[in-house]
Amino acid sequence: MAITTGTKTYKNLINGEWTVPFSEQYFESSNPANKEESLGQFPASNIEDAERAIVSARQAQKSWAAYSPSKKAAILYKAADLLEDRAEEYGRELTREEGKILSQAIMEVKRSAQTLRYYASEGLNVTGATIPSDDGSFVYTKMEPLGVVSVITPWNFPISIPARKIAPALVTGNTVIFKPASETPLSALRLVECLHEAGLPAGVLNFITGSASKIGNILVSHPEINAVTFTGSTYAGEQIHKAASFKTRLQLELGGKNPLIVMDDANIDEAVSTTIAGGFSLTGQACTGTSRVLVMESVYDSYVQKLVEATEKLTVGDGMEEGVKLGPLANAKQLETVLEYVEIGKAEGATLLTGGQQLTDGKLGNGYYVSPAIFVDVTPGMRMVREEIFGPVIAVMKVSSLNEGIQLANDTEYGLAAAICTSNEQAISRFIQEIEAGMVKVNKPTTGVAYNVPFGGVKNSSTATYRESGRDALAFYVQSKTVYR
Known part of the structure; x- marks a missing residue:
């Protein structure tokens, strides 16, 4: 070298x-x-x-x-x-x-x-x-x-x-x-x-x-x-x-495979911002990162459209440069892993709406860069839903009720962080009570923790x-x- x-x-x-x-x-x-x-x-x-x-x-x-x-x-x-x-x-x-x-x-x-x-x-x-x-x-x-x-x-x-x-x-x-x-x-x-x-x-x-x-x-x-x-x-x-x-x-x-539930009464723009902050901050390399989003069917299409639009506006590049929102992955192994999971997702039948590509134009070719990825048409048994990727890859799933959302959110070996976007106090209370996670966020990204409060998960987290x-x-x-x- x-x-x-x-x-x-x-x-x-x-x-x-x-x-x-x-x-x-x-x-x-x-x-x-x-x-x-x-x-x-x-x-x-x-x-x-x-x-x-x-x-x-x-x-x-x-x-x-x-x-x-x-x-x-x-x-x-x-x-x-x-x-x-x-x-x-x-x-x-x-x-x-x-x-x-x-x-x-x-x-x-x-x-x-x-x-x-x-x-x-x-x-x-x-x-x-x-x-x-x-x-x-x-x-x-x-x-x-x-x-x-x-x-x-x-x-x-x-x-x-x-x-x-x-x-x-x-x-x-x-x-x-x-x-x-x-x-x-x-x-x-x-x-x-x-x-x-x-x-x-x-x-x-x-x-x-x-x-x-x-x-x-x-x-x-x-x-x-x-x-x-x-x-x-x-x-x-x-x-x-x-x-x-x-x-x-x-x-x-x-590890973690952290879910975010978006209810039908959520502010969609705020839910999208919350998703991006949780899933793409630190280039997705956080154990508390959002990797699964469960969206009520009545707002699903609007949410997905706005999420894709917002994702495609994110600038990937050297973290030292002003305006960059996603830096490189940490090493060659991380890049290889993320690209492999993108291919696994496609092979299993999920639809890649945007991202998931290695970026090599100009000086990006000197680093470990990948565009942030959004998948839809995702099912619970897919590997990209069950396994920790540790990169900027988000799987979006459609659900018909809070009950289904919580059930799918809990359908994982992990239990580190979980979040919900809603203004419904009854939904919030039920989510806090039933979600299997060590840390629960309400209208906040799954990432970001205070230094003076306990940190930790349940299950295999x-x-x-x-x-x-x-x-x-x-x-x-x-x-x-x-x-x-």
Whole structure:
């Protein structure tokens, strides 16, 4: 591959030191909008690197747990300030590395700073309880850290997802080994740099990059790992669940096949905007993305016409350019997957109304671009309806009633997010009650979640044990000790 820009070599952070990998081997991170642009060389870590990181985290854990809540908070507050000060710089890097449009990338960095501040304050709220005793003893519970936590994250939100895992782990006294996705190591490293510069002691946060096939298993199965928090595909989550010890606490946030129901009283223009925001934002590469739309037959034709018209007005291109609404897919594999599902949809009898084409004109030929796709004449058994595509592909189905809409919405192995467009309070109440999803949206896109509320799904979208985000997330990182005095 021809490299058009200078290539910098980065290191792992282990025991407070930036170190070269044992293998002395590296992999390259490149720009999905321009495959010839390199963002740097990153360590292709192996088992020796992972073992060193685990030892470092274990040795640092007790002393870190002894830090007062206010001292831990001060470090997170400082790291948040550093992130915010560098939001535009890091946002530009994020766009170049992952592909999302610049405004969304900058927003992600700023949101991550908010997350750090939120957990800096929430660390003061990790409390136990006093319990009445029949024999007059003073009985109470106290919360203690689990120990060493592996944080394994995806590439679609390379700063904000790690932030919402690492911050609560740290404020509750745990130490961390952080392995980011190999598609976005630079963005992940920037978060680590801010926390490191803010004053984290050596060994509290260890950062290693590399292939999951080389270091993933040890970060899950090693006896010194007390917990694993992972966001990614359902298949990968199943493999982690099999590899982990029964003593290892798991938090697995996985795939989605998220529905939107459009009722006959909905504002069609607003429903179309909601669909596009949920289905095509981030180029469809969000686990909460809208992929199935169930539309009442009385408004179906009008909705589909307006959806196609709005979709065809979307500009696809480099996320650094003004006016672009969809950036490239993250890598060649994602492009191949999306194009394959488009062909599968057509072969199964669905009608492609627009999009679904690889874009190669001009400089688009240097990246992983695809036009956003709308399918109709879709049936519930089709693969494109049942399987997560993780790209800008929306399947539209006609339904005759709310009952049918909810039934089809629930006809999936997933249960992450779901939305409805309506002004009917009775329909809203019934939807909230009957929909099988961990997050429910009313007249809002399935995407977009607040950092101070619980995040997670049901069915095959999650282990449904401990939620991420919000105050609820702290429970994953602590264990209760009962004291009798």
